[in-house]
Amino acid sequence: MTTTTVTVLMGGPDAEHDVSIRSGTRVADALATFDDLVVRPRTIPATESPDHDVLAAMLDEDRCDVVFPVLHGPWGEGGPLQRMLESIGRPFVGSGADAAARAMDKLASKRTAAIAGTATPDAVEVVADRPIPLDPPFVIKPVDEGSSVGVRFVHATADADAAIAELRPRHRRLMAESFVKGRELTVAIVGDDAFPVIEIVPATAFYDYEAKYLRDDTRYVVDPPLPEGLADDLACRSRVLHDAIGARHLSRVDWLLEEPADGGPPRIWFLEVNTMPGMTDHSLVPMAAAARGIDFPTLCRGLVLGCRTDK
Numbered sequence: 001m002t003t004t005t006v007t008v009l010m011g012g013p014d015a016e017h018d019v020s021i022r023s024g025t026r027v028a029d030a031l032a033t034f035d036d037l038v039v040r041p042r043t044i045p046a047t048e049s050p051d052h053d054v055l056a057a058m059l060d061e062d063r064c065d066v067v068f069p070v071l072h073g074p075w076g077e078g079g080p081l082q083r084m085l086e087s088i089g090r091p092f093v094g095s096g097a098d099a100a101a102r103a104m105d106k107l108a109s110k111r112t113a114a115i116a117g118t119a120t121p122d123a124v125e126v127v128a129d130r131p132i133p134l135d136p137p138f139v140i141k142p143v144d145e146g147s148s149v150g151v152r153f154v155h156a157t158a159d160a161d162a163a164i165a166e167l168r169p170r171h172r173r174l175m176a177e178s179f180v181k182g183r184e185l186t187v188a189i190v191g192d193d194a195f196p197v198i199e200i201v202p203a204t205a206f207y208d209y210e211a212k213y214l215r216d217d218t219r220y221v222v223d224p225p226l227p228e229g230l231a232d233d234l235a236c237r238s239r240v241l242h243d244a245i246g247a248r249h250l251s252r253v254d255w256l257l258e259e260p261a262d263g264g265p266p267r268i269w270f271l272e273v274n275t276m277p278g279m280t281d282h283s284l285v286p287m288a289a290a291a292r293g294i295d296f297p298t299l300c301r302g303l304v305l306g307c308r309t310d311k
Helices: 017-031 052-062 080-088 097-104 106-115 157-167 209-213 230-245 284-291 296-306
Strands: 004-011 037-044 066-069 123-125 138-142 152-154 174-178 183-190 198-201 219-222 250-258 267-274
Touching: 004 017, 004 052, 004 296, 017 037, 017 066, 017 296, 037 052, 052 080, 066 080, 066 296, 080 097, 097 106, 097 230, 097 267, 106 123, 106 174, 106 230, 106 267, 138 157, 152 157, 157 174, 183 230, 183 284, 183 296, 198 284, 219 284, 230 250, 230 267, 250 284, 284 296
Parallel strands: 004 037, 004 066
Antiparallel strands: 123 174, 138 152, 138 174, 183 198, 183 250, 198 219, 250 267
């Protein structure tokens, strides 16, 4: 029997280190259930990222055929790790470096969405000593973080300076984005297929890091009731943006559905694309796959085998 050796990378120096370990451990355990896969879990320390030669030696030691990098954040998901893997020449699950960087940069992905004809809330980069040209309420957040890390709500312009001062020491780039009140929806893309829409209904006012990964009172509604034709429209738009970003293998596209109080037509707003979504037991891509009758081990195996010829 021919076997495929898979190195599952997890952890890393990003803010989502702990979530990445949960995701990566779950992926490694799922892949280990198949007799034709040899799984080598590798945890990258939170203190520093390996350089090119260290990573190459690690993969050589594993006799790695495919890398499954289950990392979340600017280094592990946003291009630097992908650039090294491309240079080393190992096939790996997920988007290439350019697409990963484009998706992680929320301003760049919003520009891509606008070019594709999809509405997205107004946003600007926060520049020192320059006023923010948005009317409150708006949010201040890092340009290149996920899982709602560092999101701060600003209800009055005078409050913006305090939010910026709090976030600036930890985040290189910040952005301000108009706040849109609406239902939170997401669509997973695996291969060329758009999975069912999932609505996220947090028990708290905001779907923050704790609601995503630590609390058990967030509700997830698969195939929620939506205006006629909207689910198909979201699937189509999500595939278009997945392709426009240059993503491959998998992504998760996040949306807001604004339903005006005056009874006007609902409006869809694009938020962001995640090129390596979470794989924990709270995560949305595994949930959407299950709704399609695809169990988690089968999902992970398909991603591994599907990328063998991609570099």
